[in-house]
Amino acid sequence: MIRTRRTAMLVPVLAAVLGLTSACTGGDDPEDPTGTSGTTEPPETSTSTEEETGQETEDEIPLGENYPAPADLARELPESIGSAQSESGQTFDLTAVHRLGEDRVVVSGVITLEDGSSDTVDPHEWREAGYPELSLARGFEFAPFSLTVEGDEATYLPVRAEDDACLCSVLRPGFQEGGAELAVMTVMSAPAEAESVNLEMPGFGDFADVPVSPMPDAASQAWGKREALVVRSATREGGTVTARVTVGMPDEASGYGYGVYNFGQEQLCFAGLNATGGTTLAGKPAAEGDACVRGMLPPAGEAVDLEVTMPDPGTDELVLLPWNGYPVSFEASGTAEQGSGDNLVDYTARTRTEGATVAQGEEMTVSLDTSVLFDFGESTLTSEAEETLSVAVEALQQQEQGRSLTIDGHTDTQGEEDFNMQLSIDRAEAVRDALADELGDGWSFTVNGYGEEQLLVEEQGTPEEVEEAQARNRRVEITIGG
Structure with missing residues (x-):
């Protein structure tokens, strides 16, 4: 039969x-x-x-048993609402931005490669800076976007899990042969009230005033x-x-x-x-x-x-x-x-404002970029640090999870290990003192310094990748507890 x-x-x-x-x-x-x-x-x-x-x-x-393809495997593709092309021969056609939850949307589209472009394809154009490519067994993540909303100073980032995994497409090795056309998606953080968004896609271009539509039924x-x-x-x-x-x-x-x-x-x-x-x-x-x-x-x-x-x-x-x-x-x-x-x-929503990245999931973490807070190798807050710390203060004051903060200092692997350990402690203490002044009474603080012991990513690859990894590893993390 x-x-x-x-x-x-x-x-x-x-x-x-x-x-x-x-x-x-x-x-x-x-x-x-x-x-x-x-x-x-x-x-x-x-x-x-x-x-x-x-x-x-x-x-x-x-x-688990193959049978002749049924008639309903016919395909009607969503229409493109915008297109952008990279120097390496990739074209991205944006098809939709759908509301997925109060703090997130899902961006859908199609990546197209011209025949013979496999030698020039750069998979790094699909990832968020500072997040390395996956192992070849899994492929490459597709999370190249940053999202902004008119009148909002924050930049909204791809949602990520505790292990840094995005909720996004994974493109496997070898896909680029034969002029591939691949449907892809990325779940992005976005404010609840946004009716339209702007998408920046490094290496490709920008998409402005993209409507946020309900999820298809x-x-x-x-x-x-x-x-x-x-x-x-x-x-x-x-x-x-x-x-x-x-x-x-x-x-x-x-x-x-x-x-x-x-x-x-x-x-x-x-x-x-x-x-x-x-x-x-x-x-x-x-x-x-x-x-x-x-x-x-x-x-x-x-x-x-x-x-x-x-x-x-x-x-x-x-x-x-x-x-x-x-x-x-x-x-x-x-x-x-x-x-x-x-x-x-748990895939947390993430925003970045003035060197402060806020990740909001089951608990909230604020990661401060030390290159904004401190001069290289120093632990005294710079004059530019005030704006970054004010972002952290505002985020912390809006939480209802308690008023106990853990402040952890981290460095990259440049320099001597002992120096980095002390530097991470000194920087965490400097952030604690500044926050204590701004937050006022009723807050308690625990300060730790880890030096280069808890790297977020390995500092390896091309010079550009090493620099991106070092930037992610240099940080002061604030976690709010009960």
Whole structure:
């Protein structure tokens, strides 16, 4: 029997899926690691019922087994609302900025590379300065934006977890062969009242007055450039979200081979989705062990059904964010209940103003750039430090988490280790004294100096990367407690 779908039952929540693995490594690449794609007209979608056609229902399609691609893998791409090009031959088409929560939005678009541009592609253009590229097993993060709002002095940054991971697309090695067109997304911090935003994309250009629109509802069709992911259903039970998805390509489309995804000839972890809502929490699938959902990217004209289980963020509304694709809200069956475990990740909103970066998640941290506060190798506050400290004071006074502060000083690895240790202590104490004067009575302080013992990033790579890493490592961090 040919397996096809009774499409009248499907919820058309659709997104591209290109970053299919997380924390997995593949075996040898097969012979044809790349491919090309032509423009095809979407095939007609059937609305016949099972009784009329004799087609199998969703439950009768085995998980993990390839079958002919169903008609609803046809794709209708969102229109570009702005385009920018880099010197290395990359084009970014912005397709939307959607409201994801009170303090965040998700930016979606498409990266396009011209044929033959692989030798000049610079993956560093996709990352936030000071955040190194990921290991080759995972690829490169796509988080190149900074966001501003008219009349607001703050610069809003990509949301990040405690381990510095962004909630963003991951582009795998080899994607640039064959003139790639990749759907990408980045979750950005943004103020709740913003109706439009400005996006700066270093190396590409700026996008001004981009409207912030609501998240597409379940009736929206958001397709990828080649491979497609269709969410068939989602259930919520006991703090978990289980999504059944179809991964595949239409009959007339040809996409990338397994090598682009670092796939070998074996099934690997499918972890291409995140479940989130209007809070800082996002649930991600397991990438190893018994909970890992395994599958392979089917060839053109075929599809495969998989189930993905993630911790529930516990919000009434549920949004599924593909690593590489277009996010769509989704009405799941069952009861919302916040999950638990290592795969429920807190992605904090981050803003930068006058050398002070504020990260607001389950707790608030203010990181002060010491190059603004102090001269090189010194611990006396400069005349320019007042503005940076005032940003910290304002952020601290707005919190309701308590009036106990921990102030930690850190340096880079330049200079002698003993000198750096004492310098970090002296700088932390200088910040404490200044804050005590501004905050007034009722605050308590704990001061620590760590020198170069707790680097945020390794100081290695190109001279530019080393300089960026050193700048991140030189800091005084203020954490508010109970």
